[in-house]
Amino acid sequence: MSTVKARAIYGPDKTFQKTEITRRELDKHDVLIEIKFAGICHSDIHTAHGEWGPVNYPLVPGHEIAGIVTEVGAGVTKYKVGDRVGVGCMVDSCGECENCQQGEEQYCLKGNVPTYAGVDKYGEPTQGGYSTHIVVVEDFVLRIPDNIELDAAAPLLCAGITTFSPLNHWGAGPGKKVAVVGLGGLGHMAVKIAHAMGAEVTVLSQSLKKKEDGLQFGAKDYYATSDPETFEKLTESFDLIINTVSAQLDLDAYLGLLALDGTLVNVGAPAEPLSLRAINLIGRRRSFAGSLIGGIRETQEMLDFCAANNIAPSIEVISANRIDEAYERVLASDVKYRFVIDISTM
Known part of the structure; x- marks a missing residue:
């Protein structure tokens, strides 16, 4: 395991705090990603505040992740070190049910594994993109086209x-x-x-x-x-x-x-x-x-469509110290139109 820097919230009425979390050692098909930017989604706020059900705190939200591959497992064939990649709202699924077989992993009949506030196949709680690194199985990693900047790419992975x-x-x-x-x-x-x-x-x-x-x-x-x-x-x-x-x-x-x-x-x-x-x-x-997000195949299709049509979200990049302020501003509809955390400030 490796220890990485993160921002976590410790209760529904708490503020974000500096912390460290562990990431698993790479399995055969895992990819280690150095996170460069993470978008702030309204879903992060709902979850952090416990509005969608019980939460296992401390929680590291973030499912709009853009970064660079820094290491790959021995069996990885889709990515190499240096690739520009993203991770969205899920990091795994059963891969066997009818919906997964149709490329609709978000509707996995056994339940997909969310990027945060979930439990992975190793029985460990998942923690999201408000952190410096993440380990994800290669089938749930997306390729970010070269003409989309990483900060702008992050919100595409959910919004x-x-x-x-x-x-x-x-x-x-x-x-x-x-x-x-x-x-x-x-x-x-x-x-x-x-x-x-x-x-x-x-x-x-x-x-x-x-x-x-x-x-x-x-x-x-x-x-x-x-x-x-x-x-x-x-x-x-x-x-x-x-x-x-x-x-x-x-x-x-x-x-x-x-x-x-x-x-x-x-x-x-x-x-x-x-x-x-x-x-x-x-x-x-x-x-x-x-409608719930999209499958991995369709998410890649979306990224390629946005690249081909020069579509990017309108963003405001913030430091990690401003997450609480950003949450307040999202709730007040005071953002044009998506906050993105610069993870280098973590």
Whole structure:
């Protein structure tokens, strides 16, 4: 085992502290990655604050990881020392179930191993990217294209794939009208990706304060959901709505914005239960769905798509000493649009 520097939180109401954690010795198919940058995801905050269930503290979050390969196991064939790589929300799965065999490891029937707040096949708790190094089996490592900077690449490993996957699955493209609810870390990526896919994109945000940004990212229209006239004007307008916010919404109002056979997809995960009226699905053969990140194959496809289309998240790079401040600012929607930790400051 090796000891590496990290930032950990020791309880739901605590602040981040300097610490050291251990990383396992390399197994045959393992890759050792020196982490250069780690994105801050809203999921990190939910987990760190214990909002999604019991947490085994101390916790080192971080599942938007970009870095450099520094060592490989004897059986590794996909990567070599010096390669630019990333790690997303999971670091292993059973590899044998029907979903894993189809390249949908995020839906592993035995449960995938999350990058942090999980338990690996050795029975050890997983700790994430707010650290200087990580050891990951090669099948769960992603190759970062050369024309994507490492700091910008980090948020693609969650925010990028979380929005790319439903847009890809539900066929966003030319002739499709797509609405994105919320223009935050996830939402701004959804706009950029949907636009690059050729869809006509509309942003639905609580206010118009980010309208200029939304249009710059590729949206054709931008509406304030705090204005009741928005829902009247846009009735039955969209083929696909991607809801990126982790808050309670009036789902019936948003379902009313879908055209025949339209789909509302939740990628935000509010802690509270959601409710809707079935008649709002039945009346136009609409669907209400959810989507969880993407498999490893699709995540690599997303990275290559972003490289080919010059898509990168809008980021603010911070030092490791500012994680608590960043969490507060995310909760206050005071970031444009994703915080990324410079791990050299660890």
